[in-house]
Amino acid sequence: MIHDPDTTIEIKDTDIIFDCPHCAKSLAIDYRGAGLTIKCSDCGGDVQVPIPDGMELEDLDRPLEDQELQIIQLRRSLLKAQDRIADLENAVEDLMERRDALERDRSEQTLRMGSVLEKTGVIETSLKEISKALEAVSALCHTEAPAAAAQSASV
Numbered sequence: 001m002i003h004d005p006d007t008t009i010e011i012k013d014t015d016i017i018f019d020c021p022h023c024a025k026s027l028a029i030d031y032r033g034a035g036l037t038i039k040c041s042d043c044g045g046d047v048q049v050p051i052p053d054g055m056e057l058e059d060l061d062r063p064l065e066d067q068e069l070q071i072i073q074l075r076r077s078l079l080k081a082q083d084r085i086a087d088l089e090n091a092v093e094d095l096m097e098r099r100d101a102l103e104r105d106r107s108e109q110t111l112r113m114g115s116v117l118e119k120t121g122v123i124e125t126s127l128k129e130i131s132k133a134l135e136a137v138s139a140l141c142h143t144e145a146p147a148a149a150a151q152s153a154s155v
């Protein structure tokens, strides 16, 4: 079904001629192959046969049967749907990237919050130690006060 225009002389006006997206080889295929995925005759890669815009009955030297035309229209719809799916997949990818960025921001915030909490904890511990020291000082003052009073009484 597929032949190489460089080496084959038999190319009909109705053939679809296009370049392989992998190896850039010029390919020709019967119009009935429009929208099909074929193997490149040169590199063997999967190639989507383009559907020429406005492919109509009068462009062909041989009339297309209704069924054939319908099949090609269906393939065209399928290709459009696949394009739409690809667009949606890209949109989903963008959203996931944005979500990941937000997630990163949030974990950075959490880390920063964690270090603030850690410092707060250090301050609280220090305050408790200071408070204990003050209590000790206060206790010393209270125990020394009666002694001082006794001393002054004995004078």
Ligand SMILES: [Zn+2]
Residues within 6 Å of the ligand: 020, 021, 022, 023, 024, 025, 040, 041, 042, 043, 044, 045
């Ligand atoms: Zn190729």
